[in-house]
Amino acid sequence: MSRAVMTPAEAARREDLRQRSFTLTPPEGVTVRFDVASLASRMGAQILDILISFGVVLALMIPLALSPLSIGPVAGILFALLTLFIRAPYYILSELFWNGRTLGKRILRLRVISADGRGLTTHAVVMRNLMKEVEVFMPGTMLLAAQMMGVVWQVTLLIWVVVLLAVPFLNRHRQRIGDILAHTLVVSEPRSVLLSDLAETEPADRFVFTEAHLGHYGRFELQTLETFLRAHPLQGAPQTVHPSVVALAAQIRKKIDFEDPVPEADALIFLHAFYRAQRAFLERKKLYGDVREDKHHSEPP
């Protein structure tokens, strides 16, 4: 078999790279990676925001329409005016006071961050939302009136819209023109869940692993095992051992030449004990500069 076939670790790394992320360096110097928001969710948030702002405008229009002032002849114009006065300030003020979140972005768990590793500034928020008027709303309104325009303007509008839509697809961080000028980007809101430490307690001292046993695997395999074990915790484990647990335990035993017998009933305990020993071993190696990325670590490149 040729080397063209990717190892699972390589595939995982490639997948990781494909996931768009933005590395931000806060003033404290510890870099963090934000997930760049998908264009679909941003579109969703934009639609929600448009609905919300139109809802507010309508809510203001209805009492006016019921009042004795006869606004009938100017209703359309009044609507356009209110939209103008509510729309841009809504985006600017909500992003400024709610730290990069409009209501639509809140609902879809997105937020605007500044790409320079500092907080959002008033300038950045105003810039990206003024450009939104030119980028999103002006072509949007003009599209509605497109059939009344001449061919030259229709072609101009078409080119304009195509360019605007292409920009976020063409750059890594999915920035629209307003984002580029304001040096901002939209990311998914980080969520934090503290999972338990799988290596907290020694599950059993029955299984003793030597350096020869632990020299096979690297970080990638260890963390894959971690994901598996989080789905099969030791506490509250069912009486009958899941067949995948038995299969995995057998696989690992074979790979590391573990000679002591492992009864099927103890397969889960064996896996947890192995995880703990392997992690302690790899962490110690790493501390001394021997970073083992995956099981191919000892092979020549």
Added chain:
Amino acid sequence: MTDAVQIKSTRFRAQRQADWQALEALVDKAEARGPAGLTLEEAQTLARLYRKAATSLATAREISLDRGLLLYLESLVERAFLAVYAPQETLSGVVSGFFSRSGPRAMRASLMALLLSAGAMLLGGFIAWMLYFQDNTWYHTFVPADLAAGRGPGATTQYLRDGLFDGPESFVASLAVFAAYLFSHNTRVALFGFALGVFACVPGFLLLFYNGLMIGSFAALYADRDLGYELFGWLSVHGVTELSAIIIAGAGGFRMGFAVLFPGALSRRDALRVAGRDAVKLAMIAVLMLLAAGLLEGFARQLITSTEIRLAVGWGIGALWLAWFALAGRRTA
């Protein structure tokens, strides 16, 4: 293997976990209520715990292979960073800062662009004026029919005069004029003038130039009928503010265009960002002035029918704008 001993990364976690959870609770609170929702003591604790968590993250990356822990710490540091470095502005601070300092300063920093922008429009006006007196059919070339609304070389002088002094009768009709104005030609010119400046100044220049052509044609038509002074008064009421707004919007565009053409030592992207700081403020000022011009056109212009008072109002307001741009925010705070 001795059992009682925890592995190093587990011990590391056990010692710090309480701090992380305290930080998470504070971040939850800050996210729900905004930065103002924390007491001073909580805010100080938030900043302190954030720095500790950032250090923990840096250490954990070196010593721990617990993926669950690394992901948790990273997201916690991200959320705490956003909470600590949240914008601290207040609405009144933003507004007063703009009016008293940053707005006029941006204007003074953009003198070249303003001159160029005004020059483009004046040039257009001058050329149209000259052409009209050679051959008045040029008027139809420069002024689109829907904008002219019957006002052209073929119209009677009486018709032209009536247009200058008649007005809407009611409040609602004034509102309609105001709104129609806002969405009319000039607002679009201003917006495009700003947006098109980015493309290396050329489309923005042409737009301002063309706008000048139209105004020049109008002026020549009325001057030809000896209504020049009356037109000047009619235009002055809102035109001083409105044409300045267009020039300012165009100047904002030129600032961006200059950055694209002559980025200097910066990359074009960075040069655009730097120029954008002033350009955005010019755009805001232009929007503000267009609103004022809309109010003047919808309400003031037809209420005041004396040409002298029209001149006084129009240029008086112009002088106020100029005073704001020239004088505000001079002192360094």
